[in-house]
Amino acid sequence: MYLDLARLRGSFPALDQGVAHFDGPGGSQVPRQVAQAVAATLTSGISNRGAVTAAERHADAVVAGARSAVADLLGCRAGGVVFARSMTQAAYDLARALSKQWAEGDEIVVTRLDHDANIRPWTAAARAVGATVRPAGFDRVTGTLRVDDIAAVLSPRTRVVAVTGASNLLGTRPDVAAISEAAHAVGALVHVDGVHLTPHAPVSLDELGADFYTCSPYKFFGPHHGVLVGAPELLERVHPDKLLPSSDAVPERFELGTLPYELLAGTTAAVDFIAGLSPSGPGPADRRARVLASMRLVEAHEEELFARLLDGLGAISGVTLYGSAARRTPTALFTLAGRSPREVYERLARVDVNAPAGTFYAIEAARWIGLGEDGAVRAGLAPYNNAEDVDRLLAGVKELAR
Incomplete structure (x- = not known):
């Protein structure tokens, strides 16, 4: 095939x-179908989300559709899909929110293999609360980041391990599942930068063992914005800064301001396009399977x-x-x-x-x-x-x- x-x-x-x-x-x-979805949403009757007018219901349906599409792409639950301006913004926002639970002497692990968007947000948040940053190196010749490289810098004080799913520079794909297992063994959370992995391989949040996973739709045929996913019950325990009248529900509590509905419609179209690449086409079969x-x-x-x-x-x-x-x-x-x-x-x-x-x-x-x-x-x-x-x-x- x-x-x-x-x-x-x-x-x-x-x-x-x-x-x-x-x-x-x-x-x-970007494929034609994605551009058409963006344009159609921009020119449709749409407003802030709600349940009274047709425009409100349309906006709500666009958001729900995009969460469902991302869940099918990444093997996660729609209730744990958060939309952001970019992966970088999502990582900064998550790091700042999680750092409220850190104390002086806690440790954050980053890797030298990563894009700076999975290093600097964590180092900045750590330094703001007096936590220690522990960087993990990798094999300079092969570009391989081993589980042992991570294990060497883990301790009972490790709170987060930030690791790439695939290096955007070298393409290297660490064994994220094994790294997650090692991190969880010391009680740490795992954030995976999946920006460069998502366009090239099937992704399952459960198989990776990741607590949080970020990616960018514009790397897999979609529009320019960012995605953060996590288990809804885990997101419930994280409290970002937000406006007083904005929703405190998950995942809305992580989304600042009105969402870009046209970009979310384009993201749904991008996932549908990917699903349609298999010979079974875009038919009624389970989208995740396709x-x-x-x-x-x-x-x-x-x-x-x-x-x-x-x-x-x-x-x-x-x-x-x-x-x-x-x-x-x-x-x-x-x-x-x-x-x-x-x-x-x-x-x-x-x-x-x-x-x-x-x-x-x-x-x-x-x-x-x-x-x-x-x-x-x-x-x-x-x-x-x-x-x-x-x-x-x-x-x-x-x-x-x-």
């Missing part, structure tokens, strides 16, 4: 421009294409590839001898290949593996990439290597 790549690519108007997009880790292209089937097809497609990309880059003289972990998302990080990462980025852009350069906010990881502030070139695959895209990138790098 294979991904219907022609049908998938035909849903993305941006691909008609002839650009090979390897910039998905920074934000995917999402899982679709993501397994995505994994198989990206794995095959990624092997082609890695083999090709590895054969080019002067290319240095970073990270060799077997368990990773399709994310290639590389440099080219004699060329700055920025130059490679700009020269590839001239031939309509978008493969950006930098540290991509994973500043701790970049420093840990010895990259300078310029970082490296990142070529990240998305489900809509094909073999022609990969060959165009390889041809561009080969030309620069001459």
